[in-house]
Amino acid sequence: xxxxxxxxxxxxxxxxxxxxxxxxxxxxxxxxxxxxxxxxxxxxxxxxxxxxxxxxxxxxxxxxxxxxxxxxxxxxxxxxxxxxxxxxxxxxxxxxxxxxxxxxxxxxxxxxxxxxxxxxxxxxxxxxxxxxxxxxxxxxxxxxxxxxxxxxxxxxxxxxxxxxxxxxxxxxxxxxxxxxxxxxxxxxxxxxxxxxxxxxxxxxx
Numbered sequence: 001x002x003x004x005x006x007x008x009x010x011x012x013x014x015x016x017x018x019x020x021x022x023x024x025x026x027x028x029x030x031x032x033x034x035x036x037x038x039x040x041x042x043x044x045x046x047x048x049x050x051x052x053x054x055x056x057x058x059x060x061x062x063x064x065x066x067x068x069x070x071x072x073x074x075x076x077x078x079x080x081x082x083x084x085x086x087x088x089x090x091x092x093x094x095x096x097x098x099x100x101x102x103x104x105x106x107x108x109x110x111x112x113x114x115x116x117x118x119x120x121x122x123x124x125x126x127x128x129x130x131x132x133x134x135x136x137x138x139x140x141x142x143x144x145x146x147x148x149x150x151x152x153x154x155x156x157x158x159x160x161x162x163x164x165x166x167x168x169x170x171x172x173x174x175x176x177x178x179x180x181x182x183x184x185x186x187x188x189x190x191x192x193x194x195x196x197x198x199x200x201x202x203x204x205x
Contacts, residue, residue, distance in 0.1 A: 002031075002165040004157070006173040012131040020170050021135045028169035029053065031145055031160050034068075035126040035177030036096035036199045037153025038145040038160060040168070041068065045108050046141070056167055058148040065111050066098055066120030067139040070130055074139050075121045077106050085187040088205070094125035096178055096199035098144075100186040111141055118188060128174045144181050153181050 003023070005016055024030055029052050030041050040056065042049025050065065057063075069075045072090060079101035081089070089099055098120045103112045112119055122142070124130070133140055145154045154160050157173035165171060183200030186193040192205055 002161060002168045003170045004161050004165070004173065005170060006157075007128050007131075009175050010127055012128050012174075014131075014135070017131045017135045020132060020172065023170050024136060024140070029167075030132075030170045030172065031154075031157070031164070031168050032128060032132060032172040033126065033155075033157065033174040033176045034096075034129045035094075035124045036144070036180060036182045037155055037176050037178065038157070039066075039068070039129075039142045039153070040145050041132070041140040041142040044111055044139065044141040047110055049141070050110060052167065053143050056164060057143060057146060059143070061114060063143070064100055064113050064118055064120045066122045066142045066144075067107075067111075068122045068124065068129065068133055068142045069139045070133040071123060074133075075123065078104060078139065079107075079119065079121055080104060081187075082190075084190065085192075088185075088187070088192060089121070089123075092200065092204060093123035094130075096124070096180070096182045098122045098182040098184045100184065100188060100195060102188055116188070120184070122182065124177075126177055128172065146181065151181075152179060155179050 178199040184196040
C-alpha cells in the first residue's frame with residue numbers, strides 16, 4: 001500500500017513535502033492534487049515511473065507527458081518557444097492549462113512524443129503543486145490522473161488510495177482547484193490550436 005499524506009491546502013507542511021520529494025527522487029510515483037484534478041508524477045528520467053503511469057492510465061506510447069513547472073523560467077530549457085507562444089503562456093499562467101511544445105535536446109527522449117518530439121508544459125496555480133515542484137527544484141514529469149474509461153480526472157485522494165494505492169508510492173490528500181482536466185493548447189504552429197477543452201477558459205486565447 002502507498003503512503004497516504006494529508007497536506008494543508010494553503011500552507012503545505014515543509015517536513016511532509018520533503019518526505020514526498022524524497023520518494024520521487026528515489027524513483028517513486030506520486031498522486032497529487034492540482035488546480036485541475038489529480039495528477040501522477042515521477043522524475044523525468046524515470047522509465048519505470050513512465051511505464052507505471054502508462055499502465056495505470058492505459059496510455060499508448062504516443063501520449064504527450066507533461067513537465068510541471070513552478071514558473072516559466074523552469075520551462076525555458078525544456079521547450080522551443082516562439083515569441084507569440086511566450087506571450088500567451090506568460091499571460092495565462094499560472095493556471096489550468098497544458099501547452100504542447102517542441103522539446104529541446106535537453107529533454108530525455110523517452111518523455112517526448114516519439115513522432116512529433118513534443119511535450120506538455122504546465123504551470124499550475126495550486127499551493128500543494130507549487131510546494132512540491134519548489135522542493136524538488138526542477139520540473140516534475142506528470143500526467144493528469146484520468147481513470148481508464150473516464151473523461152474527467154480523479155478528484156479525491158482517499159478514493160485514489162482505496163483503488164490504486166497498491167500501484168502508487170504516495171497519495172497526497174488535498175483539495176483540487178477544478179474537477180475538469182486542463183485545457184490543452186497546441187503551440188507547435190503559429191496559430192494556437194485547442195486540443196482539449198477543460199478548465200482553462202478558451203475565450204482567453
